[in-house]
Amino acid sequence: MKLPKQVEVIEVCPRDGFQNIKEAIPTATKIEIIDRLVECGFGVIEATSFVHPKAIPQMADAAEVLQTVKKKHGNRAQFVALAPNLFGAKKAIENGADGITYVISASEDHNLANTKQTIAQSVAALEEVCKIKGSTKVRLAVATSFDCPFAGKVPVEKVVSLVDAALNAGTDEIVLADTIGTATPLQVEELLGTLSRQYPDFPFVLHIHDTDGMGLANVVTAMNLGITRFETAAFGLGGCPFAPGAAGNIATEDLVHMLHKMDIATGLQYDKIVETAHYIEESLHISPVGHMSRVACSIKN
Ligand code: ZN
Helix, strand or coil, X not given: CCCCCECEEEECHHHHHHHHCCCCCCHHHHHHHHHHHHHHCXXXXXXXXXXXXXXXXXXXXXXXXXXXXXXXXXXXXXXXEEECCHHHHHHHHHCCXXXXXXXXXXXXXXXXXXXXXXXXXXXXXXXXXXXXXXXXXXXXXXXXXXXXXXXXXXXXXXXXXXXXXXXXXXXXXXXXXXXXXXXXXXXXXXXXXXXXXXXXXXXXXXXXECCCCCHHHHHHHHHHCCCXXXXXXXXXXXXXXXXXXXXXXXXXXXXXXXXXXXXXXXXXXXXXXXXXHHHHHHHHCCCCCCCHHHHHHHHHX
């Protein structure tokens, strides 16, 4: 295997994780969890989402969360915020986001369900976002890069043409998302192999859910193809409110444990991530989702 010496892990629990919890999480608890994630050493944290509060009421405090964590930790970490449309992107910029995660699905059906727009409309809006971005980094998250909950397997060409359009529009970063967590290592090899031949050295990010339990196998496959940036969520929270049946992201502590055991550096403090996972468990009253938080529990008890 051709494995990297160093990997960057981007933490998305405060957005992808929290958005799937029905019960309102107090803003102070969200900020406390982000404080702890900063202490773990994450350089980039997806802090919130500027989505309409009617669509996802949990994210109604997006401006307060982002402004507070920027003020507290802006010199230590970058905070990105998700935006499903131009309006959300403007809000993210106004509130000081270091980056915007703009979402377009490679599957037309999922894009309509997720954003109420066609892919062409979403791309046109992305072009507008790139015009107003200033110093804010624009990241395109290609949702359903592998499988769609409505249309099944998404053809690689659809993802490639969306990536082409996004890069032409001036997008800074591309995140390939396995939104429903069903991709196999062969699908990862097919898509990332195609993209890395077309865009050698472009630092694609892989965002992985673990519904079918192939998440870490997909990470290893991607690393073997030269990918070194991954998005996961502490405690394995996450899911997509508009993708029925999708489970959580790979638990960050599971990924970091595997990487460190394989002598791949992350710059992160594993013990603190496990502690944060337990804090999430206690403060949000949820059972462990990942592997390593359970292992640590059983050793402790
Ligand atoms: Zn996700």
